[in-house]
Amino acid sequence: MKNTILELKNSLSRAVPPDEEMGLLFSGGLDSSVLAAINPKVKAITVSLESYGEDISLSQYLAKILDLDYHHKEVKIEEAIDIIPEVVRILETFDPAIPNDIVVYFALKKAKEMGIKMVIAGDGSDELFAGYSFMKNMDNLEAYIKRISGSMRFSSNDMADYFGIKISQPYLNKQIVDAALSLPRDLKIKQESGKVWGKWVLRKAFEDVLPEKIIWQTKRPLEKGSGMEKIREIISSKVSGEEWKEAREKIPVKFISREHYYYYRVYRNVVGNIPTCAKKEKACSGCGAGMKKDAFHCGICGYVAPWEK
Numbered sequence: 074m075k076n077t078i079l080e081l082k083n084s085l086s087r088a089v090p091p092d093e094e095m096g097l098l099f100s101g102g103l104d105s106s107v108l109a110a111i112n113p114k115v116k117a118i119t120v121s122l123e124s125y126g127e128d129i130s131l132s133q134y135l136a137k138i139l140d141l142d143y144h145h146k147e148v149k150i151e152e153a154i155d156i157i158p159e160v161v162r163i164l165e166t167f168d169p170a171i172p173n174d175i176v177v178y179f180a181l182k183k184a185k186e187m188g189i190k191m192v193i194a195g196d197g198s199d200e201l202f203a204g205y206s207f208m209k210n211m212d213n214l215e216a217y218i219k220r221i222s223g224s225m226r227f228s229s230n231d232m233a234d235y236f237g238i239k240i241s242q243p244y245l246n247k248q249i250v251d252a253a254l255s256l257p258r259d260l261k262i263k264q265e266s267g268k269v270w271g272k273w274v275l276r277k278a279f280e281d282v283l284p285e286k287i288i289w290q291t292k293r294p295l296e297k298g299s300g301m302e303k304i305r306e307i308i309s310s311k312v313s314g315e316e317w318k319e320a321r322e323k324i325p326v327k328f329i330s331r332e333h334y335y336y337y338r339v340y341r342n343v344v345g346n347i348p349t350c351a352k353k354e355k356a357c358s359g360c361g362a363g364m365k366k367d368a369f370h371c372g373i374c375g376y377v378a379p380w381e382k
Contacts, residue, residue, distance in 0.1 A: 077260065081252055082278040086111050088243035089193065095241070096184040096192040098177065098229070099141075100298050101131030103272060104195030104204075106287045107279050108243060113139040116189060120146045120180045122153055125300020127293060135287055146183045148175075153304050157336070162343040163235045164228055167336035168375030169329060172296040172304060174228045181229070185236045196227040197244035201253035202272040203261040204292050209269060214258050222250055224368055265289070308332045326374060327359045337374075347373055 085107070093114035099105045100119060109117055119132040129145065136143035153175050160174050161167060168174075184192050199205055200221055203214060211217055225245065233240040243249065253261075256274060263273035270276060271292065280288045296302040312320075312331040320334045326347075328334045350356040354363035359376025369378035 074260070077256070078274060078278045081249075081274060084246075084248050084252055085243060085278070088246035088249055090191070090241055092191070094189070094191075096187070096189040096238075098180050098192060098194045099132055099136075099143075100128045100195075100295065101133075101135055101287070102128075102195070102293065102298060103276065103287065103290060104198040104244070106135055106283055107275065108193050108195055109135065109139055109141060110279060110282045112193070113141055115141070115193060116144060116184075116187065117141045118144045118146065118180050118183050118192075120148060120176045120183070120299055122148050122300035122303055123150065125303050126298050128298040128300075131287070131290070131298075135284070138284060144183065144187070146179050148179050148301075150304060150307065152179075153301065154307065157308075158339050158343050161336060161339045164231055165340075165344050166373055166375065167333065167340040168372070169333045169336065170296075170375060171336055172301040173294070174232070175304075176295050176299045176301055177229050177232050181232050181236045181238055184238060189238065191239040191241055192229075192233065193241045193243065194227070194229045195244060196229055196242045197225055197250075198272065198275065199292070200225055201244060201250060202256075202275050203258075204271045206271070206292065208271060209262055214261070215254075219254055220367070222254060224365070224370075226372075305332050308335050311335055325361065327376065333375075 089108055089111040091112055095115050097105060097109060097115040097117045099109060099117035109115060117136060119128055121129050156175060156178060157171065160171060160178050164174060181192060201218060208214055229240050260274040262269060262271055265273065276288050309331040312335050317331050317334060320328060326337060347360050347362050350363035355366050357364050357371040357374060357376050358378060359371055360374035362371055362373040364371055
């Protein structure tokens with residue numbers, strides 16, 4: 074086991090670019106903290122909605138310990154709401170996860186303003202090392218991870234293209250992906266100090282270089298850590314009860330909330346119609362858009378098909 078942990082640590086260290094002119098999408102969470110520990114010369118960028126969320130305190134805490142070149146972008150509520158049409162246009166989606174995408178947008182915009190040409194992101198760690206809470210109860214976790222490993226794509230890719238910035242995703246390095254796929258379940262999900270943890274092997278690999286407060290923190294979604302979840306209620310209030318009732322009755326899309334419908338309205342305004350399904354695709358059960366036959370997440374509406382064992 075010790076050799077496996079050491080090999081993972083060494084492989085990930087090799088996957089992180091050593092360039093000190095690089096930026097880092099830095100939340101203070103486990104994944105970005107590991108990347109910062111490997112290359113503490115990066116320019117770390119943290120985004121928060123005003124003063125909300127835990128990311129500010131945790132990222133500042135670690136930035137002092139690692140002596141990072143730290144930059145905090147505080148986004149006003151009005152800024153976040155006003156940028157939604159631009160985010161929808163760039164990503165061509167009305168996925169309910171847009172608050173997460175807003176965080177990435179402002180982080181990369183900040184990097185662009187700083188003259189940074191490449192940014193490191195922690196994309197893929199949760200998917201490959203079982204960082205999501207729902208994974209803890211999956212009977213066939215290895216099969217699930219193997220399936221999603223072949224189709225992972227993140228908004229940071231499209232956002233980086235938009236800003237003309239290169240993106241580095243060390244956790245998606247082939248050697249790291251292969252290592253993750255070869256690891257047994259009990260090295261990804263394991264009990265430590267009376268609690269069951271996801272990404273256990275990643276935590277153990279870097280517990281000698283990161284504080285306990287960082288290594289053994291629980292998973293928090295980007296929208297929660299950044300405080301961006303605060304805009305959900307505001308956006309929902311922009312859809313009246315009558316509009317919401319009519320949308321569910323007349324529009325052939327499985328909206329999960331008023332907020333989801335709001336993004337759909339924006340999508341129709343800045344992107345247009347939902348794309349039709351091509352011959353080699355299957356129709357999304359949520360909106361009818363075309364999806365690859367082996368996919369279970371729709372990039373247009375965000376619909377996630379039930380996992381089949």
